[in-house]
Amino acid sequence: MTAALRQLADDLRAILGPRGVLDEVTARVPYECDGLAFMRHVPDLVILPRTTRECAAAMKLLARAGVPVVARGAGTGLSGGATPVSGGVLVGTARMRDVLEIDARNRFARVQTGVVNVDLTHACEAHGLYYAPDPSSQKACTIGGNVAENSGGPHCFKHGTTSRHILGLVVVTAEGEVLDLSRPLLEPQGLDLVGLFVGSEGTFGIATEATIALTPAPEVVETALAIHLDLDAACDAVSQMIAERVEPSAIEILDKLTIEAVENSVLAAGYPKDAEAVLLVEAEGCDVEVRATMDDVERIARQHGAVDVRRARDAAQRTKLWAGRKGAYGAMGRVAPDLYVSDAVVPRHRLRELVRAVTEICRERHLKVANVFHAGDGNLHPNISYDRRNPDELRRVLEAGDEIMKVCIAAGGSLTGEHGVGLEKLSGMEWLFTRDDLAAQCRVREAWDPMVRLNPGKTLPLRACMETRTKEQTRS
C-alpha cells in the first residue's frame, strides 16, 4: 500500500471510525467480484459508512483524492456491476441496514439502502403489506443493489421492476453533495431524477436511502405447476397467455436440466424428472379472480400439451414450488462449479424460436445450458454451466454469451432485463445502440459525474464516451 493510500485510509477512518474502513488485504479480497466470478479485482480500500452524512463526508474526501469509487450492496449481481475493475475505493452499504419509517396508511417505507430485500417485507408484513420485486437472491440482495440494477424477479410480470416501486431516494453525488429526493410524491418535482437514477448501475451516485411503495398482501394466492413433455410447447403456452391477455402475477419456465438439478438437490420441489419443462404460474387477488385466472392458465397449458397441472393454495406447498425456482441457480452448482447467467429479453410472441436458438448456440459449442426464466416478460436466462479453470471452456462460454445477445437483438430484443449491463455486456451496447445513442448516454452520465469516477468501466463502453468527447471538442 502506498503512502498516499495509507494517508487516505487514515483520513477516512477519522470520518467513519475503525469499523468503517477495511485496508487489510484479507478483508478486501471478499469484495473482488460479484456473481460474475470470472472477472475479479481487489479494491484498494473498502469503506462502510453508517449514515448518509458519513457517506457524503467520505465521498467529498474521495472526490478531492480523485480516486475511482464503486458502490456495492450484497454483491449478488450477475453482470460484474460491483467489481472494482479500475481499483479505487469500494463503498459498501452493509452497515446501512435501518428501516427508518413504515407508513402503513400511505403504503410506503423509508429505508437505508443496505436493507435486504426480503427484510423489508418482513418489516411491513404485520401491516398486511409487502415489497413486490422479488429477485431470486432476495434473501441476500439489498434495496440499494436493486435500485442500481433496476432489479426484477418472477412477480415483476404483474408488479413491474424496481423503478415502479421507488418513490424517492437520497443520493450522495460524486462530489459528496446530498441530493434529497426522498419525499414520497406521486409525481416528481421537476425532472424525474429518481426514475433516471434507478438502473444507473452505480454510475450516477450512491443511493443511501430509499422511499419505497408497499403493496397490499393479496387475499388469495394460488400457484400452478404445468408439466410439459416439450419445451417448445411450454413456450407456446406462455405466448398464448400473453395473446389472450391472461393476467397472473408470475409466469416462469424451468427446463429439464434445471428440473434435474433442483430435484437432485436439497431444494427438491417435487418437479417431475421426466418432464421436458414445467411452467410455474402464480395468480393473486380475490378468490373468484384467482380461480378464473388459473382456470385460464390450466386451459391454455393443456391446449399446449401439458400432461398435468398441479394447483396449490396451501402456503407450504406453494413455498416448496417456489423454493425450487428460486434456488435453481444454487442447484446448478451440482452440474459444474461455475454458472454464466445470460439475461436477454425478447418479444414474447417469439419465445419458442429464441429459446431454441439459444439452445442451439450452446449445443454447437458443446456447452451445458439450462433455461430457467421469466417467460411472461420474455426475459430469458440461459444458464451455462462451466469451469472457469478451463480456459477453452470459458472462451466458449463468453462466445456463446455474445452470440445469444446478438441473436436476441436481431429479433428485436435487448441485452438485459434485470441484471444490468455491468462489465459483462459492455460489448453488446455497441450492437444494440448507435454511436449517437451512446454519445447521449455518455453526456447524461457526465452530468451526474463529470469526472467519470463512479463505477468506471461499467455500463457504457469507454471507447464510445471517448469518441464523443473528442468529437465535441473538435466541433467547439
Next chain:
Amino acid sequence: MTTRDLDWARILGQAVGEVAWDAPVLRPTTEQAVADCLLLGQQHGLTMRAISGLRTPRPARANEAPVDAWISLEALRGLVDWHPHEGTVTARAGTPLAELEAIAEPAGWRVLPQVPNPQHTTVGGMISAGISGLERLRRGPLRHHVLGVRLALPNGSVVRSGSRLVKNVTGYDVHRAATGARGELGVVVEASLRLVPLPRAAFRLSWNSSSWTAVDAAAQALLSTSVEFDCVRSTRMPDGWTLVAWYSGRAETCAVMEQEALRAVPQMQSSGVDTWDGGPLAAAWKDTRASEAAGEGCLELGCLRTECATQVEQLLKSRADVRLVDHGLARIVLRDSLHPQKPVQPHSVAAGSVQAQLELRLRRALDPHGVLARSPAS
C-alpha cells in the same frame, strides 16, 4: 434576415408559409428532419418549441418567453410497430391516441393513459407533458407505461432510450426523465407504450351530495376497501358534488367487488355489472373520461393518501375554481384554467439546490446551447 428566411426548405422540402406569434411553424415529415431543424436552430442561436400540431401554436403560459420557431409534429404520424399478441405499440409522436385506441381495442388491449380527449392528444404531446389518465389510481402514472422513446436533439442526432419490450434495463432510462420534461431534454419523435387488457366487464358507482365532507368520507371509505378501483372522482355540480367510482375486470370478479364496495358505502348507486363490449358502460366510461375537459388545468398535489384529504380540504376553502377531484391521487382540475398541458405543481425545485444544479447540467448535456425552449418553472 429573419428566422423565417433561414434555409428551412433544404430540410423540409418546401418553403415555410405559416407563422404564429411572429415565429415560423415548421412541419417536418421525418424524425431526422426534426433533428435537422433543431441543428439549424442551434447554428443560428434560436429558441424552438415542439408542438403536437393539433393545437394552435401559442406560448404555454402568459409569462413564457417567445420562441423563434415552432416545430409542429403533425406530419410525423402513424404506427411504427404493432403486434396484437405482444401488448405493446410503437407510434410516431404526432399520432393521436385515438388512432392507437382504434387498432388496440378491437384486439382486446387498452391504451394508457385514458386521456379526456384522445382525438386531440398526441403520443408526443402526452409524453412531453407527462399526462396521466383516468385509470392512474389503479395502473399508475404515464411514466410506468412508456417503454422507450426516440428523441431528436439539437446536435442533429436522433437517439433512443429504452425499447419496445415490456422489460428492459439496458442503458440509462432517459425516457423516464423525458416523460414530463416538456420537451426540454429533446423532442420526442417516437414512443413505445405498454398496453393493458381491455376490461371484460365493469361497474360504476355514483352518489350525489351537497356536502364535500360527506363525499370525501365516502371516497375514503371506498379507497380503504380491497377493491382496486380504476378511479374515484368527484365532480362539482351546481348543487354539490357527484362522486363516481369505476371498477373493471372479469364479470365474476366485478360482482364480488361491487358487493364489497356497496357494503362499505351503501348509499352509492351501482350501474350493475355489465360486459364492456360496446355496451352502455363503455359509453359511460367515455363520459367520465370527458368530465375533465381538454385543455383544463390541473393541480397535482403530489401527496399520498392521508395527507391528501387535508390538503384538498384546505384548497377547497381557498379556491372557488376547483371543479374536479381525483381521490387517492390528490389531483385537482380547475375550472376555466387555460394551461393546456403541464400540470401545475405547487412544489418547485429550489433555485441553487443540488437538484436544480443537476437538472441544469442534464439539460445542458442534451441541449448545450439552449435551443429547446424552457418552461418558466425550470
